[in-house]
Amino acid sequence: MDYGATDDISPQAPEILARLEQLKRDGNLVKFENAAHDAWQTHPDHFDIAVVYFQHLKQTDQYAKAEKLLQNHIASPQANATSLIIYADILMQMGLFDESWNVLAKAKAHAGAEDLQPVRQFEAAHAQYHPQLNEAEVFGILQAHGEWLTQNVTSRNLEISERKPDQPIRVGLYSPHFNRHPTAIFAYSSFDSENAAEFEWYFYHDSPNPDSAMTHENRKRAHQWRPIRHLSIDQAVQQIRDDRIDMLIDLCGFLTPGRPEIMVQRVAPVQISWQGWPGTTGLRCYDWRLTDAIADPPGNADTFSTEKLYRLPHGHHCYVSPFEYPPVSVPPMMQNGYVTFGSANNLIKYSSTVLETWAEILHRLPHSRLRLRRDNFSDPYCRERHIRRFEHYGLPMERVDLMAFSSIKKVNLHLDFYNLIDIALDPFPYNGMTTTAEPLLMGVPVVALRGERHSSRVSASMITRVGLTNWIADSLPDYIDIACSQGTDLDGLFDVRETLRDTFLQSPLGHEQTFQADMKTALREIWGQRDIDPAQRAQKSPA
Numbered sequence: 001m002d003y004g005a006t007d008d009i010s011p012q013a014p015e016i017l018a019r020l021e022q023l024k025r026d027g028n029l030v031k032f033e034n035a036a037h038d039a040w041q042t043h044p045d046h047f048d049i050a051v052v053y054f055q056h057l058k059q060t061d062q063y064a065k066a067e068k069l070l071q072n073h074i075a076s077p078q079a080n081a082t083s084l085i086i087y088a089d090i091l092m093q094m095g096l097f098d099e100s101w102n103v104l105a106k107a108k109a110h111a112g113a114e115d116l117q118p119v120r121q122f123e124a125a126h127a128q129y130h131p132q133l134n135e136a137e138v139f140g141i142l143q144a145h146g147e148w149l150t151q152n153v154t155s156r157n158l159e160i161s162e163r164k165p166d167q168p169i170r171v172g173l174y175s176p177h178f179n180r181h182p183t184a185i186f187a188y189s190s191f192d193s194e195n196a197a198e199f200e201w202y203f204y205h206d207s208p209n210p211d212s213a214m215t216h217e218n219r220k221r222a223h224q225w226r227p228i229r230h231l232s233i234d235q236a237v238q239q240i241r242d243d244r245i246d247m248l249i250d251l252c253g254f255l256t257p258g259r260p261e262i263m264v265q266r267v268a269p270v271q272i273s274w275q276g277w278p279g280t281t282g283l284r285c286y287d288w289r290l291t292d293a294i295a296d297p298p299g300n301a302d303t304f305s306t307e308k309l310y311r312l313p314h315g316h317h318c319y320v321s322p323f324e325y326p327p328v329s330v331p332p333m334m335q336n337g338y339v340t341f342g343s344a345n346n347l348i349k350y351s352s353t354v355l356e357t358w359a360e361i362l363h364r365l366p367h368s369r370l371r372l373r374r375d376n377f378s379d380p381y382c383r384e385r386h387i388r389r390f391e392h393y394g395l396p397m398e399r400v401d402l403m404a405f406s407s408i409k410k411v412n413l414h415l416d417f418y419n420l421i422d423i424a425l426d427p428f429p430y431n432g433m434t435t436t437a438e439p440l441l442m443g444v445p446v447v448a449l450r451g452e453r454h455s456s457r458v459s460a461s462m463i464t465r466v467g468l469t470n471w472i473a474d475s476l477p478d479y480i481d482i483a484c485s486q487g488t489d490l491d492g493l494f495d496v497r498e499t500l501r502d503t504f505l506q507s508p509l510g511h512e513q514t515f516q517a518d519m520k521t522a523l524r525e526i527w528g529q530r531d532i533d534p535a536q537r538a539q540k541s542p543a
Helices: 013-026 029-042 047-059 063-074 081-093 097-110 113-129 135-151 182-190 213-220 233-242 332-336 352-364 380-392 413-420 434-441 458-465 476-486 490-506 512-528 534-540
Strands: 169-175 199-205 224-227 247-250 270-273 288-291 308-311 340-343 369-373 400-403 423-425 446-449
Touching: 013 029, 013 047, 029 047, 047 063, 047 081, 063 081, 063 380, 081 097, 081 113, 097 113, 113 135, 169 182, 169 512, 182 213, 182 434, 182 512, 199 213, 199 233, 247 512, 270 512, 288 512, 308 512, 332 340, 332 490, 340 352, 340 413, 352 369, 352 476, 369 413, 380 400, 413 434, 423 434, 423 476, 434 446, 434 458, 434 490, 446 458, 446 476
Parallel strands: 169 199, 169 247, 199 224, 247 270, 270 288, 288 308, 340 369, 340 423, 369 400, 423 446
Antiparallel strands: none
């Protein structure tokens, strides 16, 4: 059967999706793209089919095609909330936050009961990026989504089995990102397969994407490796329950392509949010969230969190790759005679305030340069959109380099980017995570602005671990002053470059044994405080 033809496509969405997945696994991307396009044309209101097609266009840097198709569809009588939210996502992935948020507002106005879930989840997933929303407003959005999701997921109560006193604590890790994703490195750094007498690690791999070298490294650390993407949500829930997991750690939250409905159905006596999601989830199905006292200081952080907060003593991140790191170079400033700033963050994080701030830094240091690295820049259309946007906010484009590393396949080679810059500039209000750890590892100091919520304090937490607290600002003027003063201190930059990697590797941020000991202590204490009353547990599980 030629699945690329519309006539051959079954009207049943599960069959369509299964066949598309098989085509993608077979590696015939032309046939897959034609089939996905035909499926979307036939079923434009089916969210999962639309996601498959436009996710492919994003992954193959066809932003112009994706935007044109969606604009035409939105202007047609068939326009609906599904089309609008997919369009909002395309704009978001291009880094056009303001335009995306405006389209989201239209999607909310058009949404009916059948497509309200993706609209709400998109809003929850991206509220942290909004530069004008305060901590209470972000919490309100997440809490409203959490309540709606809980009310609309049907589940039966979790049966808690008897445990022997000497039985190992069975800990599950759920993520769709145990492959070429930053979460995979942070997970790898934090757990080991030794000492099975105390802990057993079950990894639930929920990814539709091909495995990578990092997937195989994580698999080595698992006592049990469970691929679950082929399972429905109900089947995945049953699998985890059948494994009798004591504690399940979610490393995803509302990030795609995760399935938060699994956690909402209460699959373990203790459920924990950590790492992949930047702050509270707004969901009552999580008992705890792992964090630290810098990212979530006692007080407001507890008020604006639906989970109990467990603050790890030495930070809640550890970045240790199993692969060899590139050597650290001397600061480019020594050869160039001017400072080069840089960032490899997601373009969504480059708000108008961020760009205006960076423009001011470049204007104060008239010979400085800025290098931005993102794979989106390999797409000419996306690149041109950003050039116009950066110019609009005052960046002198003759001194800005837009770099794409999409051709790099070798693990860790992307770290060489940091040998091309002297100082990394952190965005706000949504800081870097991996893109803060990586420059520090490569000897590059990071200028960061400490904000009020978790997502705007993560970099401050990491930078503090390596002793560079004088690089952390508490206001925009301070941020600009730090960047400019440090950007003219060649001797200081050389000293930092010479010692920072060793400092990083000896700190809990880069020393996995220290972090793993902290993690095990946290899990023991959380397990000791578990709610073992079945009646109370039933109240926390959706009816």
